Amino acid sequence: xxxxxxxxxxxxxxxxxxxxxxxxxxxxxxxxxxxxxxxxxxxxxxxxxxxxxxxxxxxxxxxxxxxxxxxxxxxxxxxxxxxxxxxxxxxxxxxxxxxxxxxxxxxxxxxxxxxxxxxxxxxxxxxxxxxxxxxxxxxxxxxxxxxxxxxxxxxxxxxxxxxxxxxxxxxxxxxxxxxxxxxxxxxxxxxxxxxxxxxxxxxxxxxxxxxxxxxxxxxxxxxxxxxxxxxxxxxxxxxxxxxxxxxxxxxxxxxxxxxxxxxxxxxxxxxxxxxxxxxxxxxxxxxxxxxxxxxxxxxx
Numbered sequence: 548x549x550x551x552x553x554x555x556x557x558x559x560x561x562x563x564x565x566x567x568x569x570x571x572x573x574x575x576x577x578x579x580x581x582x583x584x585x586x587x588x589x590x591x592x593x594x595x596x597x598x599x600x601x602x603x604x605x606x607x608x609x610x611x612x613x614x615x616x617x618x619x620x621x622x623x624x625x626x627x628x629x630x631x632x633x634x635x636x637x638x639x640x641x642x643x644x645x646x647x648x649x650x651x652x653x654x655x656x657x658x659x660x661x662x663x664x665x666x667x668x669x670x671x672x673x674x675x676x677x678x679x680x681x682x683x684x685x686x687x688x689x690x691x692x693x694x695x696x697x698x699x700x701x702x703x704x705x706x707x708x709x710x711x712x713x714x715x716x717x718x719x720x721x722x723x724x725x726x727x728x729x730x731x732x733x734x735x736x737x738x739x740x741x742x743x744x745x746x747x748x749x750x751x752x753x754x755x756x757x758x759x760x761x762x763x764x765x766x767x768x769x770x771x772x773x774x775x776x777x778x779x780x781x782x783x784x785x786x787x788x789x790x791x792x793x794x795x796x797x798x799x800x801x802x803x804x805x806x807x808x809x810x811x812x813x814x815x816x817x818x819x820x821x822x823x824x825x826x827x828x829x830x831x832x833x834x835x836x837x838x839x840x841x842x843x844x845x846x847x
Contacts, residue, residue: 606721627675680726692734739825
């Protein structure tokens, strides 16, 4: 793939095409400052209010179904899909036990037959939204594998923009979500990188995508007003060109897509350099070494 030009729009087959453009669409979620606080609260609640063993049993299908009462009208997957639709349309802050129960025509107390509270509800939502991990085995080489991993992860986060914020930090994950780092690590398995370095490499790629996604999500930067702030900032910089001479002379506009592609390329180039530095080079034979003694050329 050709190196992206920072001043031009990348080609149509750019690595992370799902993130092209940054204009707000009808389905996009606008995160306010209180919404971001809610996301942080959810992460804290999931880490402290939920028994990790119980959560693991739920996510990995180890929990025994209750034998009390009538046969459940739904399953956990249907509960999760309903909650995901609410979050995609209105943001994670709109998701509650009461709201999801109403969407299903249940009472709030009836929803507790399926999940023990909002922490479990959020956990099954994540497992449903991340989808199956990509198949990277058909691709040739570690770099192609990580590029495809990044492309599909970015597309998943674009479809569910609340996912990156709620999946940060250590927590119990389900088998589908666990499969994502598994396939990325497998792509690096034939490289001379150490186990720890492979883990760090996967984390670095994911962190890059997470950072750019956050910067591109409207409302995540509390000090800006979206696209309306751009001309205001440009005017301020030009008026103070003596203080900001570099910014005042730049004509290019920042592009989320280019940042994604350029940053990922720089990261993968670094991996490539490290891998090549550790790959043993074939040893050259000294002149005359290995020749057959009967070869006339060996006696000349």
